[in-house]
Amino acid sequence: MIEWVIAVFLAIGVFFNLLASAGILxxxxxxxxxxxxTKCTTFGTIFIVLATVTYAxxxxxxxxxxxxxxxxxxxxxxxxxxxxxxxPVGAHAIGRAARKSGILPHGAVIDELEGRL
Amino acid sequence: xxxxxxxxxxxxxxxxxxxxxxxxxxSPEELVAGVVFSGIIAFTTKDVIGEKASRFLxxxxxxxxxxxxxxxxxxSMVRANLDVAYRVITGRIKPGIxxxxxxxxxxxxxxxxxxxxxxxxxxxxxxxxxxxxALYVHWINVTEKEPANSEVIAxxxxxxxxxxxx
Numbered sequence: 467m468i469e470w471v472i473a474v475f476l477a478i479g480v481f482f483n484l485l486a487s488a489g490i491l492x493x494x495x496x497x498x499x500x501x502x503x504t505k506c507t508t509f510g511t512i513f514i515v516l517a518t519v520t521y522a523x524x525x526x527x528x529x530x531x532x533x534x535x536x537x538x539x540x541x542x543x544x545x546x547x548x549x550x551x552x553x554p555v556g557a558h559a560i561g562r563a564a565r566k567s568g569i570l571p572h573g574a575v576i577d578e579l580e581g582r583l
Numbered sequence: 584x585x586x587x588x589x590x591x592x593x594x595x596x597x598x599x600x601x602x603x604x605x606x607x608x609x610s611p612e613e614l615v616a617g618v619v620f621s622g623i624i625a626f627t628t629k630d631v632i633g634e635k636a637s638r639f640l641x642x643x644x645x646x647x648x649x650x651x652x653x654x655x656x657x658x659s660m661v662r663a664n665l666d667v668a669y670r671v672i673t674g675r676i677k678p679g680i681x682x683x684x685x686x687x688x689x690x691x692x693x694x695x696x697x698x699x700x701x702x703x704x705x706x707x708x709x710x711x712x713x714x715x716x717a718l719y720v721h722w723i724n725v726t727e728k729e730p731a732n733s734e735v736i737a738x739x740x741x742x743x744x745x746x747x748x749x
Binding site for chain 2 (some may be wrong): 485492494544550553558561576579
């Protein structure tokens, strides 16, 4: 039962991380690649960590009462918080730096930042 | 003035990181060491964190953050990823950088809103300009070239950001 839950979480996580890599290869310019890279890796990693946390909780309450399981669970959950807080900021910084150094968005229908950065 | 919020944040983080050493709780030595280290960190970074950081110590705001991140933010991340999956597979994009006027007062609200926009369907914040009350957003599928407000980009996030960062 619990193996299935963990397997589903891992499958979702790995699928979206794979999608991020496919997006980096398939999209035409830096901004759309940042789209794929940030959203999908954040989301996929959340699910991979969720699998870890599920496993840790299960092991603590049903396998053996070892507090190190709790430690593993809490530390993995913290990774998610820090990732969600920092990943969009990194994307923003890369996007802004790219636009500032004059890279135009590929096939843009509108570019309000033209000449303003 | 920033000493107390930094101290509390670093002590809470210390408690979270060291949980589980004595049963599920903390040993007394750990608590003392936590107070000492949090004190050092709070003293060294009290000028970095900003004047009004203590408003985030309000527990009602923490509840708001938890509700926001589990509810609307997570749900729109799900939609964002399905959207990216669709666009990766079909390759159907129509990108552009649009200017989104927003009505926010302080930097924390801008941070919350632009991070949420980056994680939600099809949008990526490129530049935030508090002085002209606008965000510049790279939109992967432009449907409206000059949006009048952030409704079409971010849904209800502007309301959430205004409430949470107040």
